[in-house]
Amino acid sequence: MKSIAALLIVVMVWFVGLLAFTSRVDQSTPAQEPPVSDGVVVLTGASNVRLEAATKLLEAGKGKRLLISGVNREASREDVLGVTKAVRPIYECCVDLGYAAADTVGNASESAEWAKAKNYRSLIVVTADYHMPRSMLELHAAMPDVTLHPYPVVTESLNAHRWWKGGTSARRMTVEYCKYLAILGREAFLSLGPKEKAEHKAGPEPAKEAS
Numbered sequence: 015m016k017s018i019a020a021l022l023i024v025v026m027v028w029f030v031g032l033l034a035f036t037s038r039v040d041q042s043t044p045a046q047e048p049p050v051s052d053g054v055v056v057l058t059g060a061s062n063v064r065l066e067a068a069t070k071l072l073e074a075g076k077g078k079r080l081l082i083s084g085v086n087r088e089a090s091r092e093d094v095l096g097v098t099k100a101v102r103p104i105y106e107c108c109v110d111l112g113y114a115a116a117d118t119v120g121n122a123s124e125s126a127e128w129a130k131a132k133n134y135r136s137l138i139v140v141t142a143d144y145h146m147p148r149s150m151l152e153l154h155a156a157m158p159d160v161t162l163h164p165y166p167v168v169t170e171s172l173n174a175h176r177w178w179k180g181g182t183s184a185r186r187m188t189v190e191y192c193k194y195l196a197i198l199g200r201e202a203f204l205s206l207g208p209k210e211k212a213e214h215k216a217g218p219e220p221a222k223e224a225s
Contacts, residue, residue, distance in 0.1 A: 031191070031195070032187070032188065032191050035147065035187070035190075035191045035194060036174065036177055036187050036191070038147060039143050039144050039146070039147070039166075039174050039187070040174040040175050040177075042143050042146060042164070042166045043143050043166050043167070043168045043174070044168070045164070045165045045166050045167070048071065048076060048138045048163045048165050049076075049136075049163060050075065050076055050077070051076060051077050051134075051136040051137055051138045051161075051163060052077060052078060052129075052132070052134035052135055052136045052137065053077045053078055053079050053080070053081065053128075053129065053132060053134045053136075053137050053138070054068050054071050054072050054076060054077035054079070054080045054081070054137065054138045054140065055068075055080075055081045055083060055121075055125045055128070055129075055137050055138070055139050055140065055153075056068035056080065056081070056082055056083065056139075056140040056141065057083050057084055057115075057118070057121045057139075057140070057141040057145070057149060058082060058083065058084040058085060058086075059084075059141065059142055059145065061142065061167075061169065061170070061171075062097045062098075063167050063168075063170070064140050064141055064142060064167040065082065065094075065097055065098045066098060066099055067140055067165065067167050068080055068082070068098075068138075068140040068165075069098040069099065069100040069105075069109075071138060071140070071165065072100075072104060072108060072109070073100070073101060073104055076138055077137075077138055078108065078132075078134075079108045079109070079110060079132065080108060080109045080110070081110045081111075081112055081124075081125060081128045082094060082098075082109065082110070082111050082112060083112040083115050083120075083121045083124045083125055083128075084112065084115040084116070084117075084120065084121055084124070085111045085112060085113050086113075087113050091111060094109075094111060110128065112124045112125075112128065118145070118148060118149055118152050119152055121149065121152070121153075122149075122152035122153045122155065122156035122157075123156055125137070125153060125156065125157070126153075126156040126157040126160075129157055129160055130157075134160065135159070135160055135161060136160065136161040136162075136163070137153075137160055137161070137162055137163070138162075138163045138165050139153060139162050139163065139164050139165060140165045140166075140167060141166065141167065142166065142167055142169045142172075143166040143167060143168055143169055143172075143174060144169055144172060144174065144186060144187060144190050145190065146164050146166040147190075147194050148190065148193055148194045148197055150162060150164055151194070151197045151198065151201065152197060155197075155201060172186060172187075174187075
């Protein structure tokens with residue numbers, strides 16, 4: 015009986031967390047106006063809407079440059095230009111294409127390397143609304159010293175408000191929530207690892223003067 019009760023508690027906690035997660039996604043859009051930052055990063059996906067949104071932020075002066083992370087290796091700069099609907103002069107001067115990332119972990123790594131190379135300390139992150147919570151976790155883990163401003167884009171094929179009424183929406187939200195929990199678990203586990211000793215962070219003790 016105790017094991018059944020414990021299982022029911024776990025299921026209840028999981029379900030309450032799912033409701034909180036979906037509510038967070040639903041309330042994240044429309045996105046708030048982001049502050050001016052060093053750069054803009056957009057994570058590619060099934061929809062091109064996020065690429066257009068990121069390009070508009072760049073054109074509005076919200077960042078110095080735009081990184082499109084996770085570009086299809088077969089896509090040329092001209093192909094991506096057509097998808098973004100960007101103004102060509104701005105696109106040619108200020109848009110960087112990242113071809114290395116194949117998933118969210120790769121997006122985070124690629125974005126962190128780009129930010130480090132450009133010496134950027136603040137970024138606007140553009141991706142789908144349901145994908146934003148997990149993306150922010152991964153990006154924060156990859157570059158903890160960079161300030162990140164989320165700019166979620168509505169997913170037209172997803173009913174975030176009544177997600178439980180559609181099979182596709184319910185499945186997508188549930189899968190994304192489980193992935194989100196996995197990242198939370200990973201970061202919690204890593205935080206339990208050995209910490210550097212305080213004296214190492216403070217540097218070596220000064221040498222004593224000879225008597």
